[in-house]
Each structure stands twice: as C-alpha cells, then as structure tokens.
Amino acid sequence: MDNVQILTGNQAAALGAKLCQVQVVSAYPITPQTSLTEVLSHYIEGGELQAEYVRVESEHSAMTVCIAASTAGARVFTSTSSHGLLYMHEQLHWAAGSRLPIVMCCINRGVGAPWSIFNDQQDSIAQRDTGWIQIYCRDNQEIIDTVIQAYRIAEAVYVPVMVCYDGFVLSHTTMPVRIPDERDVRAFLPSYQPHTILNSQEPRNINPVIFPWRRMDAEGCLRDGYMELRYKLQKALEEAKPVIGKACSDYTAIFGRVHEGLFWRYRLDDADALLIGMGSLATEATMAVDRLREQGVKAGVLGVRLYRPFPREEIKNCIGQRKALLIFEKDISYGYEGALCSDVKAALYGSEVKAPVHNFICGLGGRDVKAEELADAVKTSLKMIGAGNLKQQTIWLNCRTEKSNDGQSF
Numbered sequence: 001m002d003n004v005q006i007l008t009g010n011q012a013a014a015l016g017a018k019l020c021q022v023q024v025v026s027a028y029p030i031t032p033q034t035s036l037t038e039v040l041s042h043y044i045e046g047g048e049l050q051a052e053y054v055r056v057e058s059e060h061s062a063m064t065v066c067i068a069a070s071t072a073g074a075r076v077f078t079s080t081s082s083h084g085l086l087y088m089h090e091q092l093h094w095a096a097g098s099r100l101p102i103v104m105c106c107i108n109r110g111v112g113a114p115w116s117i118f119n120d121q122q123d124s125i126a127q128r129d130t131g132w133i134q135i136y137c138r139d140n141q142e143i144i145d146t147v148i149q150a151y152r153i154a155e156a157v158y159v160p161v162m163v164c165y166d167g168f169v170l171s172h173t174t175m176p177v178r179i180p181d182e183r184d185v186r187a188f189l190p191s192y193q194p195h196t197i198l199n200s201q202e203p204r205n206i207n208p209v210i211f212p213w214r215r216m217d218a219e220g221c222l223r224d225g226y227m228e229l230r231y232k233l234q235k236a237l238e239e240a241k242p243v244i245g246k247a248c249s250d251y252t253a254i255f256g257r258v259h260e261g262l263f264w265r266y267r268l269d270d271a272d273a274l275l276i277g278m279g280s281l282a283t284e285a286t287m288a289v290d291r292l293r294e295q296g297v298k299a300g301v302l303g304v305r306l307y308r309p310f311p312r313e314e315i316k317n318c319i320g321q322r323k324a325l326l327i328f329e330k331d332i333s334y335g336y337e338g339a340l341c342s343d344v345k346a347a348l349y350g351s352e353v354k355a356p357v358h359n360f361i362c363g364l365g366g367r368d369v370k371a372e373e374l375a376d377a378v379k380t381s382l383k384m385i386g387a388g389n390l391k392q393q394t395i396w397l398n399c400r401t402e403k404s405n406d407g408q409s410f
Contacts, residue, residue, distance in 0.1 A: 002179075008173060010171045012143045014040045017103075023050075059087040063088045063104075070101065076103075082108075096233060099195065101154030105147065106123065107165060108166050109123060111126070118365050121330040131233050133159055133306075134164060153244055166280045168366065170280055210225065237308065241314075266286045271289075271300030276326065277327070277340075278305075307343075324378075329341065358384075
C-alpha cells in the first residue's frame, strides 16, 4: 500500500533530501523557505538523518559551505528564496564553475524593491545564466520526486541543480503526497562518487587563478584555459537533456509516477491555441483549457519543466503548426519582455512555425491568477488574431496601467 501523507511543498522537499541521505545541510532562514530547513534540522537533531547542519550568518556563506562540503566529497543540500538567492549570486557561479553536484531548492518569491514576501519567479529567472540546471515543479508530489531526481542528474553530469517551486502557492499549501520507499530510492540513486581529489599526501590547489590561454603545468601536462573550462560547462548542460530524460523515465519505471522530463503536455494533440508556462501557473492554465474546450476553443498547455538547459529543439517540434502561442509567466526582463517568451521565440527562429506570439506578464508579487482570467486572455488574443492583428503583444494581465488618483502611473 502506498505511503501517502498530507504535506506542504517545503515538507515534501525536506523529506526528499532526507530520502537522498544528504550528508551536509547549510541554509539561512528567509520567507517562504524557512520551514523547509526547519524540518531538516528536526530530522538531523532527532537522529533520523545522519548529517551535519551548518549554521551560517548569510546565504552567501551557506553556499560557500555547500561548495566546500561538496568538494570534500559530501552530498549536500541547501535552499533559499528571493534576496537570499541573489545574495548567493557570486557563489552560484563558483559552484557551477567547479562542476559540483549541489542540489538547491529555490522557493520562488518576488524581489524588492518594494518589499514582497509573495510569489513570482523573478528570483530564479535572474540567475538563469549562472550555469545551474533549473527545473520547475507544478505540485508537491513533483517537488519530492524532483529533489530525488536532481541528485541523480547532478551527480551524473557534475552540474548543480536548482529545484524551483512557487512560494506559498506550493511551499505552504498541503496536498496528498506519495512517499517513495527508501529502498527504492537507494536503487534509483547510487552513492555519490566525487570527481574532486583530496589527498593530504598529495596536496594541490583547487580553483586557482587561471590564464586565458592553455598552458603546461609543472608536470608538463597541457591544461585548459578559462575559455575551455567555460566551453566544457556549456557542453555539460547541453548534453544533460538526455540524462534528465533518462532519470525521469527510470524514476517512472520504479515509482510509477510520470512528470515527463523536459516539459509536459495537457490536451495538446489537436490544440490550435497553445498556452505555455512554468510551475503552478501552468497547472492553473490546464483549468483554463478545460473551460475553453467547453466553449469550443481548441486549447492545450505546454508546461515547461526544464528551463536550463532550455529544450529548444524539443519545444519547437512540439509546437508544430499552431494558430497562436500564448506565453504566461511570472517574470519580466525589464526593458524587453518575459524571459520565457524570449527563449521560446529564439527556439522558433528559422523554423516553419509562424504562429503569432502573445506574452502575458502576470502574478508578479503574488497577485492571484485565476483560470477564468487566463481563459479570457486567450479569447481576447484569438479575437485580435482573427481580426488580422498578428503583431507580437506583451500584455500585463490583471494590472492597472492608467493614472492613479495622485496622477502617477502604476
């Protein structure tokens, strides 16, 4: 019989890390992440998890501890949100450049100013170029399963993985979660085999200053320069996609749950209008699609699960010949458009896909995004397209843009 528990998203993530038998945990409290590491600290203090919990004074230090512990050969875990993730920025580059298989949960929260403790995805999107794999979860079941998969992926390609899920919407909401059997997790996730070499009898520098060009070391071996190492990190992420797909299919074979590797589909086969999104927003879009279908609109959802490396070829092939692409996202690349929209359009460049693209910026700072609002936005877009307006649109959904009472623009 399945072991089903009612868990918040943060509890699910903590239990996933526990099942992976992490050896070092280091984190700093920040809303809405705090309860995740509180649960892990209880596991460790109560003897349920044989690990070291390293208390630090900041998120920058937390990632520093994770880098050191992973370099020493430990399986490590951390988590953060919003400004905490931004404070880690320097060390995120360091972890990826060191090719360390660290797993971190980013519990997505808006970034100040002004202050907000509520959800959007601006924090993780802002870190998309640091060299981390990024996976976005749609519910609490996917959170626990993805944390387990993340260690398998990270330790296969030696690239850190960020497991992202929406603050409060998932982190503090309870759902039934099927708990993987610990023996099955052991079968799915082998012991960590570190690639770093630490030997007191053969001391060496790790990550010293490196020259732009290739050069001989003291033993006469030709060593890579900075660009060669950057190229290898890029290739590792590009070649991670089949590894991610294999991890998902192997997980399904053992545990019976299908999250799909790179993206997921809902009522997509005959869809003319394609709603594209990530995380819980894409889940809300499935309910909008059901409403639209009842009204005779052939709509479907493409939920992007893997954002980095971006599955451009796979998404392009999945989109095919649709009549409209409607991209909903909780982020904005200021001065341009939503980041997901930019990446989808780049993936379609030079292809046969000619569908108009409408980009909806929505849900920033925790503003509710309801299924009926998504459905209405789709119908409005389709009317515009039907009237011959094929120009790309960037639309702020459910946002006042007129003048306020004091004459200031919102």
